[in-house]
Amino acid sequence: KAGVTQTPRYLIKTRGQQVTLSCSPISGHRSVSWYQQTPGQGLQFLFEYFSETQRNKGNFPGRFSGRQFSNSRSEMNVSTLELGDSALYLCASSLEGWDQPQHFGDGTRLSIL
Amino acid sequence: AQSVAQPEDQVNVAEGNPLTVKCTYSVSGNPYLFWYVQYPNRGLQFLLKYITGDNLVKGSYGFEAEFNKSQTSFHLKKPSALVSDSALYFCAVRHLNTGGFKTIFGAGTRLFVKA
Numbered sequence: 001k002a003g004v005t006q007t008p009r010y011l012i013k014t015r016g017q018q019v020t021l022s023c024s025p026i027s028g029h030r031s032v033s034w035y036q037q038t039p040g041q042g043l044q045f046l047f048e049y050f051s052e053t054q055r056n057k058g059n060f061p062g063r064f065s066g067r068q069f070s071n072s073r074s075e076m077n078v079s080t081l082e083l084g085d086s087a088l089y090l091c092a093s094s095l096e097g098w099d100q101p102q103h104f105g106d107g108t109r110l111s112i113l
Numbered sequence: 114a115q116s117v118a119q120p121e122d123q124v125n126v127a128e129g130n131p132l133t134v135k136c137t138y139s140v141s142g143n144p145y146l147f148w149y150v151q152y153p154n155r156g157l158q159f160l161l162k163y164i165t166g167d168n169l170v171k172g173s174y175g176f177e178a179e180f181n182k183s184q185t186s187f188h189l190k191k192p193s194a195l196v197s198d199s200a201l202y203f204c205a206v207r208h209l210n211t212g213g214f215k216t217i218f219g220a221g222t223r224l225f226v227k228a
Contacts, residue, residue, distance in 0.1 A: 004156070033216070043203065043218040056213050090156055098207060098214045099145050099164045104156030 025093030136204030
């Protein structure tokens with residue numbers, strides 16, 4: 001069974017630009033969550049989608065948005081990029097059920113110049 | 114505020130010795146508890162979870178964890194460490210709040226196993 005696939009793996013952008021990151025979950029997983037990982041802040045929850053609906057949201061500004069498609073694939077968009085947005089962005093999928101573990105992709109490393 | 118604490122930034126052990134990576138939490142209700150491991154340039158991998166039942170849970174790669182409700186702790190353990198266990202370990206707590214279930218991760222503990 002294929003794991004969670006995130007594309008691209010690496011991305012370099014400049015301040016003010018926008019970026020879209022993609023996540024393909026494990027087949028059969030309808031829950032997709034996004035996290036931002038930085039050395040200083042650790043893992044921060046961005047949002048969770050289930051069946052195309054945002055089910056939960058973290059404390060990030062409105063520049064961070066996401067969506068989920070009918071095939072459970074998800075995208076995350078960040079507009080008006082800032083230097084502080086440089087991070088590893090991780091996507092995780094899981095089966096339905098709050099006791100289910102999350103399965104993570106290898107992330108997209110975003111660098112803002 | 115809901116929180117997860119991993120009090121040690123780094124744990125150093127010799128190969129063959131037992132290891133413990135500590136985790137305590139402060140959340141309301143009965144949370145679900147998880148441990149994940151992260152290797153360089155990779156995402157997190159699930160190790161084990163506690164939902165209910167026996168306080169000692171066993172997981173992947175010989176790891177186990179002990180749930181202690183009175184101390185609100187969920188420490189990760191392994192009887193005999195391997196060099197290949199060197200990685201970054203995260204404790205996670207999933208709990209119910211007003212917006213639904215949320216997962217909080219600890220800051221992570223870096224484990225170094227010396228040969």
